[in-house]
Amino acid sequence: MSSASARTGLSLLSPAFLVMAATLLAPVVALIVMSFWTQSGFEIDRTFTLANYARLVEPGEGTVWYGIRFPLAYPVPAVLMVKSLAMSLVATICVIGVAWPMAYFLAFRVTRYKAMWMILLTIPFWTSYLLRVFSWKIVLGFNGAINSGLQWLGLIKEPLEFLLYNPLAVMITLAHSWIAFSVLPIYVSLEKIDRTLLEAASDLGDSRWKRFRRITLPLSMPGTIAATLLVFIPTVGDYVTPTLVGGPGGTMIGSLVQQLFLRQDNAPLGAAISIVMMLIIAALVGLFLWLIGYRRIRRRIG
């Protein structure tokens, strides 16, 4: 690249860089710095210490959660971390499981009015995220749509209590919130597949199912991976959904961070947990991409 076009490129990128620096880099740096401080009451002690991190790994009596032992003096963050990852994973799998067939339908079965189908798909997202979460509260609640419906049909006498305020409700709500976002990247990678590749596969002996497995699925991987990360990364740290529909059992790591910052007056510990969470997610995503050979896929399919 010549220096002139490099300059043009950089100046085009600079607004994005500035926004990123102000809204992403600065808060993260502030968070890192804060995680080395301590707080008592409203007072922040700015002497450098690793105490917050030490506390997260300090051995102790610990607790058992779903058969997993956490031998830590303060096991809550670790338990919530594992729980959040597991819940996000389930929600992500559900999202991909629902979004993939939708994207496939849009890309391969819809020939006319594609734009209209897209708009239909996004209609639920014209309302705010908060309202959508609340509506699940109404659907799943004690006197909610499902319970009153089942009662009206005479299938149950007393309302079901296991619908709301538990991890299941959180996962359902998270999955619903993110489906439309994950349809698009999958749709794009499916739409990009040259249809003569499918004809060639049939011509070389593939049945429809074989062709799907050998051509369509591998070629959709870039979009499917993008959708997976797009859902998994933000849902791990979500705290709005657990707060509204999770109840005590549905708490996630984000809820703990929020509590530490706002209620328990221990922002430095909250910062340390956030940093650890970020690193763990980054490591997991890296591991995932390495396992599926993302670089090879990207080089070949682009």
Added chain:
Amino acid sequence: MDDPIIRIDGVQKSFGSFTALNDIRFDIQRGEFFSLLGASGCGKTTLLRILAGIEQPTHGQLMIDGKPMAGVPANRRPTNMVFQSYAIFPHLTVRENIGYGLVYQNLTKAEARARTDEAIELVKLTGLDDRSAHQLSGGQRQRVALARALVCRPKVLLLDEPLSALDKKLREEMQQELRSLQRTVGITFVFVTHDQEEALTLSDRIAVMSGGRVLQIDTPEGLYERPNCLEVAEFVGTMNLFPATVQRMDGGQVIADGGALGTLVGRSPDRPVAPGEAILIAVRPEKIELSASGTTGPNRVAGRVASLSYLGDRSHFLVAVDGLAAPVAVYRSNSERATAAAGTEVWLSWSETDALVLHR
């Protein structure tokens, strides 16, 4: 000889109200290099896709190797196709692409490997096994597509304009290779092209198509020397046309009145003509003699050289003739050293055996 590899019997194909193919019927013999030639939109690719099983005919029957193909999907036909865009699978290497169809051939791993090696060698891609599609040039992609289809040992290889994306030099090279490859493997090739020169160079027989119909099926020589209609005559090579009216038939000859052009004599066509009928006398440019002076008589026309182009081995003249809208094209070999400058008056003449009679 009546055991054709392909029998097309009254095939018709409609897309909505558009008829892409209309009552196609002909046979393709075993081991033939057969071309479907026509301008774009003539239905040649649709016919090829029907042979492959990618499209289904609206009406009519198709037999391949003696078996009716109705209801037989593409993956169970003894045909393989080389696509115009080559359709190389981008997520697979050259070797994986070529071996793609072999999983259905009941081979052991070692046999499949040997077959793939053989195919890679056949199309001269040795050493490129691990490349992926985007690391290949156009010519290499074409070879991968060819090897991928041939490795399955089809009874018929279908080729959809496989050379049209290559530059001229590479295209001529590939034509030679394709022809010798076909002789080596002995498989029937059905080759779709819009390039008449390519079709003439490669084929044993050619079907000229237009508007969803087959106009003529013949050898390259037959098509060039004996086109059966005006469309074929104009599509294959260059043709000079002289309008005339039939006066009488004399043995194998048609004697016609060319008006200002005098008497024109041509070879009788397969379909008879009647006196008084308006016809065209058609003469190829290289069959016309050019001379500075001439005697009167049949098939002699006076004109003036409008332009000439020197092409090394030969020269092309355009001769303006009174009473004709288009100038007459005359190709003369430069070994004759007989030349005429632009603007000079010349006489054009040709033998009556080189003059065809075409219906108007």
